[in-house]
Amino acid sequence: LAKTTQPISMDSYEGQEVNITCSHNNIATNDYITWYQQFPSQGPRFIIQGYKTKVTNEVASLFIPADRKSSTLSLPRVSLSDTAVYYCLVGFQGGGFKTIFGAGTRLFVKA
Amino acid sequence: DSGVTQTPKHLITATGQRVTLRCSPRSGDLSVYWYQQSLDQGLQFLIQYYNGEERAKGNILERFSAQQFPDLHSELNLSSLELGDSALYFCASSVVDRTDGYTFGSGTRLTVV
Numbered sequence: 626l627a628k629t630t631q632p633i634s635m636d637s638y639e640g641q642e643v644n645i646t647c648s649h650n651n652i653a654t655n656d657y658i659t660w661y662q663q664f665p666s667q668g669p670r671f672i673i674q675g676y677k678t679k680v681t682n683e684v685a686s687l688f689i690p691a692d693r694k695s696s697t698l699s700l701p702r703v704s705l706s707d708t709a710v711y712y713c714l715v716g717f718q719g720g721g722f723k724t725i726f727g728a729g730t731r732l733f734v735k736a
Numbered sequence: 737d738s739g740v741t742q743t744p745k746h747l748i749t750a751t752g753q754r755v756t757l758r759c760s761p762r763s764g765d766l767s768v769y770w771y772q773q774s775l776d777q778g779l780q781f782l783i784q785y786y787n788g789e790e791r792a793k794g795n796i797l798e799r800f801s802a803q804q805f806p807d808l809h810s811e812l813n814l815s816s817l818e819l820g821d822s823a824l825y826f827c828a829s830s831v832v833d834r835t836d837g838y839t840f841g842s843g844t845r846l847t848v849v
Contacts, residue, residue, distance in 0.1 A: 668843055
């Protein structure tokens with residue numbers, strides 16, 4: 626399983642764009658990159674997933690360079706309610722995959 | 737409501753005791769995953785079941801065991817409890833092994849005193 630490295634914590638202000646980068650140097654050819662969000666005392670919630678280039682949904686964008694050794698989750702115009710822990714996961718779709726969550730990035734949005 | 741139901745929500749028990757945590761997956765989901773989250777720690781994968789069979793094992797202690805029943809609900813059994821077992825235990829479910837399809841329950845908070 627590909628190991629991921631993320632910043633432990635980040636601070637931001639309301640209305641700013643936040644970019645959280647995840648390193649995954651030993652990503653395999655059939656691995657996808659997935660981000661989850663977790664609020665205190667709640668289970669994680671799926672945000673976005675991608676394989677290469679750029680993926681965008683109503684919540685976030687995911688940028689993946691050509692070598693796929695890193696990825697960046699972009700949260701546009703964050704609000705106080707975006708304060709949470711964000712997890713980057715790398716793994717393949719299909720049988721036998723074990724979802725391993727690292728320590729995640731604790732994002733704190735200030736007014 | 738995510739569709740994944742975990743019971744009980746809170747559990748307080750003494751060291752050395754045994755408890756059972758229950759998880760009902762989202763309708764149609766065949767895979768169930770168990771995770772442990774200690775205070776200010778990341779999520780530790782414990783074990784996965786798919787359609788009644790064990791599929792993958794993570795950092796699960798020998799004192800812990802799990803099973804998935806024919807109706808697809810799952811139980812996590814924790815025995816000889818220690819203070820360090822105090823944590824949030826999450827269950828997640830998915831149709832198949834798709835990383836974008838995990839739906840988590842709200843967790844069971846276990847306190848061992």
